[in-house]
Amino acid sequence: MTIEKNREGYPTLLDKFAAFYSRYVYRRIRDCWNYPICSVPGKDVVLKERYTPDNGWTFKYTGKEVKCINLASYNYLGFAESTGPCAEFAIESIYKYGVSNGATRIQYGTCEMHKELESLLTEFLGVEDAITFGMGYATNSLNIPTLIGPGCLVISDEKNHASIIVGIRVTGAVIKVFKHNNVKHLEELLQENIISGQPNQPDGQYKPWRKIFIIVEGVYSMEGSVVRLPEIIALKKKYKAYLYLDEAHCIGAMGRHGKGVIDYFDCDPKDVDIQMGTFTKSFGSAGGYIAGSKDLISYLREHSYASCHAWAMPPPVAAQIIAVLKILMGRDGTEEGRKRIDALARNTRYFRRRLRQIGVIIHGNDDSPVVPILVYLYSKIVITVRTLIENKIVTVGVGYPATPLYEGRIRICLSAAHTKEQLDYALEVIEKVADEAGLKHSRRPRDPRPVEYDDI
């Protein structure tokens, strides 16, 4: 953290609040974030130990490495691996295609890896076609503006990810925000806006919308909640809207076949007009996709900003995803994919039930591998994260501005790779911290019966 030099007489780069907040609030607690690692982010992660000699202005490294249980990474299916078939396939592709194609998808950057990846993905998702991009964030922020324009109405969940918000802000469409996962509020907004039509028409004339889009996520990364998909599909049909579903945190992690929230609710993939997702989480790779009808995908191939202006997905990144998809689809001739999907589901239910017994407040659906523990106060985020690291467990603290100021939380992401022993140890430490820091806020009656891991 530094203060700008050689800019005397310039208006300050940070406004007053940002300067105060970053220097006097965030600086004192920033040891809880940006901890560098020196290993694969698997079930364990090795931290590069650091300390701050000056209350957070700078960090120094001790030269030691500390191995911790990893409850922080989005490694839902445990595919963050440096050995095994996925890593080997990725390495092979480096020698065959290089680390980059040095061109855009639309002009001379498309190689066989992309073709294979997209055809596998199309089959996996049960759609007509799919297109992939080099970054998950950009999949939202660069494709939404090519699909939505002025004269359209966008109805967006209040907890939608920043990449969606950036994407819809530049479309020129009218944006309405509905309360998180509140289908009733969504319906009210649809009704009101269908009655009113496009705003600012001459002489108060009625002009219907060009298109209406509902944008939701499958699993919300800060809430752990699962979208009420069947009800939203019913609304979209009733009010002739298009549905954009961001499956970043649920593709691979939800549903009996790991096909995301559509699979979880047994919905028809054709009822979701635009399916979006990322490969950074369950797939242990990078990048994102959009899937849907042939018309939609061919349109994006030709017009997406990310196909025309950004380089194609690097071959090893694509190779990792192909290898994971083959495992999930059972194409590798083993039960590995099935096992991992089941292990994640079991770990999730076990951990959530045990946390409830401890008496902390957790948010989200019982089957969601994203588990936020509400600690509310800033200082409690800090004490929890620090004590857990001392006990060799890493978790993510989330506070303002990612959440409202008084809704701080500790977020845990479960993985198929976690063992029961690891989870039991983590629960034991969390219970101790919850006692010491006063995190047992839940008034729900606790089920005293022991939770049997093997029976879940």
Add this chain to the structure above:
Amino acid sequence: MLDEKLLQERLNQFKPEPLVDFKHDPNKVYEIPAVVESDDVIDLAKTNFLGLLDNESIKKTAEETIRKYGVGTCGPRAFYGTTEVHLMLEEKLAEFFKTEECIVYSYGFVAISSAIAAYTNRKDIVFVDKEANFPIQQGLRVSRSRIVYFDHNDPESLLREAEKIKAEESKKKPTRKFLIVEGISWKTGKLCPLPRFIEVAEMFKMRIFLEESYSLGVLGDTEED
């Protein structure tokens, strides 16, 4: 109160446009595939200025990196997604550019648009070249700053525009100003007259964004563009 009848009437009347106004053509090639080089085929389409795309030692290093860290980081930089490799890269880059610090992004397009949107907001004035590339435009749309265009690669045009703005500005509280230029223009391929741009920017206390996608590693003897 909701007027049920009106809603029903307008809902019946509502004929949304198709999701995309586009028909898939099975006979059309949407993406031109990568060229496979051979004795008779040279690929001049790729950006491979320093011939590093096929460098064996880079491939070897990439392999070693996967063998230690895996392919993905499974998290953003703040949440245990920062590896030693990122720290090393940023340190080397800062040394190379002779800057205090450096931050890397995983996607070129987003690095440009996010950096602009991170520093600028609706109260600021941003001076931009008329031929600025698409990622810059995207960043500006997100920032919602006041945008002032000047003629392509013309510092004198920038000077005129800046003077106009200065005339209308209050003396007490000057607005924060930024200048965005490209080392080599994506659109015209022309080199920007940077020294003069810096002079003008300093006169009006503008902070400069320099976009070097096409000039980095290409211009200058060793390390300076």
